[in-house]
Amino acid sequence: MSSAIIVGGGIVGCAVALELAQAGVQVTLIERDCLGSGATAAGMGHIVVMDEGEAQLKLTLYGQQLWQTLTAAHPQRHEYHECGTLWVATDAEEWQLVAEKAAVYRQHLIPCEILDAAALYAHEPALRAGLVGGLLVPNDSVVYPPKSAVYLWQQAEKHAAKLVYGEVRSIQANAVQLSDGRQLHADAIVIANGQRCIELLPELPIRAKRGQLVITERYPNLIKHQLVELSYIKNAHASSGDSVAFNLQPRPNGQLLIGSSRQFDRTDRQIDQQLLSTMLRKAIDYVPALADVRCLRTWTGVRAASPDGLPLIGQHPEQAGLWLNVGHEGLGITTALSSARLLADQMLHRPAALDLQPYLPRGLQQEQR
Amino acid sequence: MSLNLVIVGAGPAGLAAAWSASQSKANVTLIDQYDQAGGQIWRGGTHAAPKRYQHLFAQQTELRYLNKTHVIGANADHLFLATPNGPQQLAFDRVILANGARELFLPFPGWTLPKVLGVGGLQALVKGGLPIAGKNVVVAGSGPLLVAVASQLKQRGAIVKAVVEQAPLGQLLRFGRSLAGYPSKIGQAAQSIAMLRNTPFYPNTWVVAAEGAGAVQQVRLSNHHSIECDYLACSWSLIANTELAQQLGCKLEHSFVLVDRGQQTSVNHIYAAGELTGIGGEDKAIVEGQIAGFAATGNYQAASQLAHKQAQARQFSQQLATSFALRPELRQLAQANTLVCRCEDVTFEQLQNQPSWRSAKLQTRCGMGVCQGRVCSSATQYLFGWGQDSVRFPIHPVSVADLVMESV
Amino acid sequence: MKQIHISINGTRYQVAEHSNLAAVLMTNAIANRRSVSGEPRMAVCGMGSCGECRVTINQQAHQLACLQQCSEGMEVQCEP
Structure with a gap:
């Protein structure tokens, strides 16, 4: 895989962009408004370890550790504050x-x-x-997610990632169609646009x-x-x-x-x-x-x-080359970095730090096709 | 059951609307954020208003006046109020919006110094007891308000060091000639000009910086004059308070509320009058308020009789807009370190590379403070050509308790 | 005009009843608040929209002085 299109420039999309760009993938990020302006801007920015089940706890804890690393050098860039x-x-x-x-x-x-x-x-x-x-x-903390999203993006940009403003209308094999008629191609497509994913993929259980x-x-x-x-x-x-x-x-x-x-x-x-x-x-x-x-x-x-409260991180069960990182419910800031890492591990065939099984895309709704 | 008519704003437009609505059997509620009715023009009570409005409160038992009350939001049939006694929901059949305008402030070096304030702002504080006799004042910016307020200040003993108007002289003279069509305006203008006969008036000139330690002490002008002063009153134009209209879904055009000949907005049963529909001062406010009050109570005959005056007022409003259009040089006043957002202290430099108003808000907090962008969003619209964001509830900052409604 | 007393930052002031509080503060050259970056600020718009005149009145923080009339015994606190 040498190129990827990421749909959605929220905190999750920006984190995925950085993971892939760092690994040498030619990344194109597509955003409809401005970076970090959707659910990323609407939430509280609470980095919290949640214990509603083992899989959630591990993903949030992993996320928190990655946030600590990300913010260590310049905590004020993220308005990072360890308030507990x-x-x-x-x-x-x-x-x-x-x-x-x-x-x-x-x-x-x-x-x-x-x-x-x-x-x-x-x-x-x-x-x-x-x-x-x-x-x-x-150890729980808060950040200001729109700034973190832009920070992640700026790091990705250093690895030649490209930003395209536009609205994605549909997904084809290895391509996306924008509402203004442009069509963009890549080896892999990543869906990271939060709740709007069901507009593109109505079968998702979101x-x-x-x-x-x-x-x-x-x-x-x-x-x-x-x-x-x-x-x-x-x-x-x-x-x-x-x-x-x-x-x-x-x-x-x-x-x-x-x-x-x-x-x-x-x-x-x-x-x-x-x-x-x-x-x-x-x-x-x-x-x-x-x-x-x-x-x-x-x-x-x-x-x-998602029905079980865990995000969907991995390849679409029925479409090769289409990858998902959606369904974070209220924990998307905490799990943005960990889910992006786990997704990139799968896309790049790297070993992952966590057992991936609980997060793999699942529960597709058949009747909505 | 009689019609529930709510009028928001008790200035000239709101009072005129209340007066004409009171000719019918409507149940009228008049709401204002101040103690006393009168608005900015008749500030400090209705005694400055024409007689019929002074009598309004005495005669009309049907009129309910809710003072010190903010309208903080609305849905299709209720207004959400923050009153001195807590939150209240007010059901309405008709609403007349008459909540006026505020001043446009553009950033320039030193504009955040104490005692640099709005032209209407200084006027309001002087009416509220600020002693101005013997004080050195520079009045600057644009529009007829400069001359009107300067003459009032002088009447109260202020030393008006200069009136500084950005519009070129030719435009001002054309505007002056056009006043021939509006006899009442000529009288006012003549009085003000007579009052200011020994006061320097600089057309085609603008403030480039305010300087001082702890408060303004000196103003530098584009004509290279420097003037020492105790107060700099400066505003560039008036902008309509459209937030409530927007929450109600009313369409805007060029930042003013769009209305038909009966002053109805794009939303059925919602009317707007006065500065909200275009800056035109007292006469326009009164005639539009009267029409709105008649139209909202079904008295179309009476409303239509005012059509000629309404057309005149609107024409005057157009003339104002063209005569005092802002010059492009004003976009260059702010320096890299000049604050643009006064609530969150965001500099010009932090904003200039942002792609949009939304991005600027999210990345710098510009417009996210207590004024909710009332000051800086119009400034950045002018400086960077950015669009506006949606209006958020509550329209005015209120306590948490004021957001807790009994039942909806 | 009837005179009343209010307290500003612990000091007693005699003012005309119904004076506008923002006007009283400006008369006495008292900054209403400190901005986020530490600048002293006073009233600007005078009509309740810019928020520059925020003070604490009778222990209630962030009140707009320009919408307040002075009343006997009012206790006003400005950010130092």
Whole structure:
């Protein structure tokens, strides 16, 4: 394989571009708007090790390690900030989860610290009274993904990668057709355009999960860690309906990002006031001082969700030369670098650091052909 | 059940709309961000307004006035409000948008120094109690507002060191001659000019830099004059506050809200009047407001009787736009290290290689601060020819609690 | 005009009732805020759109001074 076209200039596409270009592949990246402007710009940029299953944990942990390497030289270029994640327990049931979660992390040698109520308030005095404790995972961090996407791209450009602005209309064998009539050819095509992949390949088992976020003015002293409710996975990953889960992030500049919410199959940009209200009510419940915090802006973004929550990384099961890196749901920033590495390993016949089996493209929908 | 009419903005256009709507049995709610009605032109209360508007509040029990209230968003039948008592959703049958304009600020070296402010900005602060008597003021930029505000400041005892207008003299003279068609304008202009008879007026001239330690002390002009001053009031034009109109889905044309002869926008039941539809000042605001108020309440007969005045006002608005068109040299004022985005302190140099406004926002945070691009997006549109992004909810910064609605 | 008292950065000021807070700050040459890169800033647009006049009023951060009338006992804090 000597050339590749990558569809989608988000964080995943840019990471794949760098992996392939570095290995000597002639890369062409196609972006419809500007680099890092889709889900990459809409998310929180939380680099977090998630433990909803072994495969997810390994992919996110691998991703986190690659992020640490990437950002080590110039952390401020990525607005990288190791604020840690503090999982907050509200009751006895969630306190039980703290112990279980800690056990899993420790088994994988991931540093973590169980906090009782007193320790929790010492770390985060703005949390409401009556909480039972939490789990601090200090190596989790935040980045500003649009800048990282451009950084990755600039590195790829040094290896002769080319950027083409345009909208891909269809995929053929070893070629893509743009809506303005241009046709581009390469040995391999990589689909890395998030939820829009189903417009090109309707057989992919990807559904839109829309989220809404709020960003505030600068309040540098309110919280120090990314605060997430312990029932996050339970609340965030229901298989249908609208849901909210408390997730509050301190940006390095003092701004706060307030999340999170999920809505299936919606891709429009109209704010859902009801869901926003529910989400913010929950945030105020956890951190009462948020009530008076000034909001600057709200927006929506679309996650690409697979049925089992794991991304599809590898060759299309039925089309040789067509490669996929999609379906990262809410973890696409964390898993961008690890998934790009794993994809490149497959394309270049290199040994991979993880067992690839759980991530290989799967579950194609036959009836939609 | 009577019609729920909501009027956003209680300046001349909004008050005129409320007055003509009050001739019908409509249920009128008037919303404004200030304590008192009047807007920028009749700032500080309606006592500066014509009598019929002064009486509006006293006579009309049907009129509900929501002051200190921001409209932060909208859907097809509700406006989302941030009131002093918390968030509120207001159902409407008709909306008249009359929320005016703001000043266009273009970056030049020193424009972020304290006491460099808008022309309307200085006027507003002086009306709000800023003592100006004995202070040295330079009024600069473009448009009839310069002369109007300079004369008001002088009346209050300010030493107006110069009025600096970027438009060439020939264009100004043509504009002056065209005023013959608008008797009320001639009177105003004559008064202002008489007031400023000993004040230097520099046409074809613009500010190239403001200098000073801690605050502006000196202004350098394109004609190589330097003038010492306590205040530099500077604005280049007016731009419509179209954010709410955009959230409601109204079409824009050249950054103004597109309306028909009845002041209706491209969206049924949504009307716009005043500066929103084109900069034209008080007369245009009043006639368009009146028409919108009549049309929104079904009083088409009364609305159509104002067609001639409306046409005149719109023609004047066109003349303003051509006479005070901005010259290309103004694009060269910002230096590499001049800030363009004042909220996030983004320099010209950081922006000049960005491919688009969206990219500039994502990569530099330009326009992502508290003003949400109200200052810098118009400036970058002029400087780099970039397009605009969509308007995000909430239109004004409000507290988290103000975004929590009871039920929708 | 009735005079009232407000406090700015801990100092007491006598001002006319209903004075605009941004006007009072400019009168006394007090910068409302520090910009992201540390520049002192005062009101610019005077009509609630540019955000340069943000101050803390009665412990509430990021309030627009140009939309505020002074009232007795108001406590104003500007970024140092």
